[in-house]
Amino acid sequence: GGDSxxxxxxxxxLWARYxxxxxxxxxxxxxxxxxxxxxxxxxxxxxxxxVKAQALNIKRLIIFSLWGAIGxxxxxxxxxxxxxxxxxxxxxxxxxxxxAMDQSIFPALMTTLTFLTLTVVEGLCxxxxxxxxxxxxxxxxxxxxxxxxxxxxVNKVRKELAPTLVENYKVWPAVQVLNFSVVPLKFxxxxxxxxxxxxxFVLSMTQHR
Numbered sequence: 496g497g498d499s500x501x502x503x504x505x506x507x508x509l510w511a512r513y514x515x516x517x518x519x520x521x522x523x524x525x526x527x528x529x530x531x532x533x534x535x536x537x538x539x540x541x542x543x544x545x546v547k548a549q550a551l552n553i554k555r556l557i558i559f560s561l562w563g564a565i566g567x568x569x570x571x572x573x574x575x576x577x578x579x580x581x582x583x584x585x586x587x588x589x590x591x592x593x594x595a596m597d598q599s600i601f602p603a604l605m606t607t608l609t610f611l612t613l614t615v616v617e618g619l620c621x622x623x624x625x626x627x628x629x630x631x632x633x634x635x636x637x638x639x640x641x642x643x644x645x646x647x648x649v650n651k652v653r654k655e656l657a658p659t660l661v662e663n664y665k666v667w668p669a670v671q672v673l674n675f676s677v678v679p680l681k682f683x684x685x686x687x688x689x690x691x692x693x694x695x696f697v698l699s700m701t702q703h704r
Contacts, residue, residue: 517681525572525684526564532688533563536695540703543696554625558616559699563691566612567605568684574601575683578675590676597671602663606698607652613702614648615641655701662697666690 516524537559541551574597582592621636639647670690678686 517685521681522569522572525568525688528685529568529571529688530560530564532692533567533695534560536563536692537699539692540696540699544700544703549626549628551627552625553627554620554623555617555703557625558613558620559695559702562609562612562616563695566608567691568688570605570608571601571684571687575680579680590672593675594668594671597675598664598668602660602667603656606656606659606663609698610651610655610702611645611648614651615644618644618647651702659698659701663694666694 513524534556537556538551541555546552578593578596582589582596586592618639619641622634622638623631624634625631667690670687674683674686
């Protein structure tokens with residue numbers, strides 16, 4: 496039984512199911528999507544860094560993917576809904592107002608949160624490594640306290656925020672103009688997540704250099 500458009504495993508049937516899930520479980524669906532896309536960005540980053548498949552850093556991949564899933568995605572989901580509610584309907588070039596609201600606040604806030612969170616979490620996990628070939632192993636690294644790790648995160652933000660935002664503003668204003676003018680609200684986080692495969696690659700390269 497069921498809707499024939501959703502039975503079977505072809506691309507169109509899977510897409511129909513995905514669209515339905517965006518309505519029935521909006522945040523959960525986006526969280527899973529965000530995690531998968533963040534994982535793709537980090538694998539790309541490690542591969543371009545010359546890491547072979549058997550030496551892939553699983554620990555780094557999991558941390559980065561979890562941040563994409565439970566950090567960035569819920570923030571993005573609520574943020575785009577807030578923009579939709581805040582920018583008045585019917586104003587001329589509404590998509591430009593939405594882009595201006597988005598780009599004046601979200602990039603600096605999320606980039607800061609990303610560098611701070613990843614620096615602290617990766618620091619707390621510094622005592623062990625996990626790669627495809629070696630499994631989980633002790634690194635022998637002494638784990639710093641939270642206060643020291645937070646200060647490391649602050650230093651990371653001070654050093655990397657401005658150049659990262661320069662990269663952001665080369666790309667994201669144009670992406671968001673397209674997003675807010677053409678893409679329906681329920682697909683806006685997905686659209687951003689897809690472009691973010693590249694952006695997560697930039698963030699991952701910056702976080703780990």
